[in-house]
Amino acid sequence: MKPRYPLMxxxxxxxxxxxxxxxxxxxxxxxxxxxxxxRPVDLALFLHALRNDQxxxxxxxxxxxxxxxxxxxxxxxxxxxxxxRKDGRLNIMLTGLCRFRIVEMEQQPDGYAVARxxxxxxxxxxxxxxxxxxxxxxFKHDLRNYFERFQMQVNWEVLEKLPIExxxxxxxxxxxxxxxxxxxxxEATTVSERLRLFSALLQGKQGPIRAASPQRGYVN
Numbered sequence: 246m247k248p249r250y251p252l253m254x255x256x257x258x259x260x261x262x263x264x265x266x267x268x269x270x271x272x273x274x275x276x277x278x279x280x281x282x283x284r285p286v287d288l289a290l291f292l293h294a295l296r297n298d299q300x301x302x303x304x305x306x307x308x309x310x311x312x313x314x315x316x317x318x319x320x321x322x323x324x325x326x327x328x329x330r331k332d333g334r335l336n337i338m339l340t341g342l343c344r345f346r347i348v349e350m351e352q353q354p355d356g357y358a359v360a361r362x363x364x365x366x367x368x369x370x371x372x373x374x375x376x377x378x379x380x381x382x383x384f385k386h387d388l389r390n391y392f393e394r395f396q397m398q399v400n401w402e403v404l405e406k407l408p409i410e411x412x413x414x415x416x417x418x419x420x421x422x423x424x425x426x427x428x429x430x431x432e433a434t435t436v437s438e439r440l441r442l443f444s445a446l447l448q449g450k451q452g453p454i455r456a457a458s459p460q461r462g463y464v465n
Contacts, residue, residue, distance in 0.1 A: 263302040271427035272303040272320040274370040276414035282335040289355035299324045343370040374436045387444040
């Protein structure tokens with residue numbers, strides 16, 4: 246089940262153009278991504294989004310520290326919360342709404358980019374998928390083994406109460422996955438496919454979980 250808020254757009258209300266933010270983390274539909282903005286270009290991007298549809302497209306760079314070469318498939322996040330700090334920085338929380346493909350990038354005078362995007366093929370990001378119980382249990386089994394293997398303390402009582410889609414879409418921020426793995430999870434066609442892929446990634450993981458933290462984007 247995806248989180249829904251009264252002012253969130255429906256699929257047919259999505260705009261043709263959105264500002265693009267490059268991040269080392271992937272945002273998934275229904276997931277959340279905290280960001281800390283401080284550069285003038287990022288603050289200008291935020292104000293553009295706030296004045297328009299409150300949507301920011303999040304994409305990952307293909308290569309580390311890449312200033313321009315990013316994956317064409319990303320996810321639009323709606324600005325759900327933001328806090329202005331005395332030091333001039335902004336803390337914002339994005340909630341993943343729908344994936345997109347970049348058609349064309351347009352550089353703005355303030356330095357950030359606005360993309361013409363194509364939402365077609367991602368209509369299911371607005372639907373709640375019925376996932377087979379066998380797939381869910383396999384994922385939970387592999388997740389439990391992962392936590393036990395690295396002696397991580399987890400409140401399973403809380404975790405069991407969450408919808409499985411919410412679990413998998415937010416774990417992408419806290420499991421120390423490489424960029425390509427996160428992109429594969431983002432581009433998985435269905436939640437079921439995402440769970441199967443995540444199970445395989447957990448089985449092969451060699452490092453512990455790290456805490457999620459606000460991410461700074463790459464230069465546009």
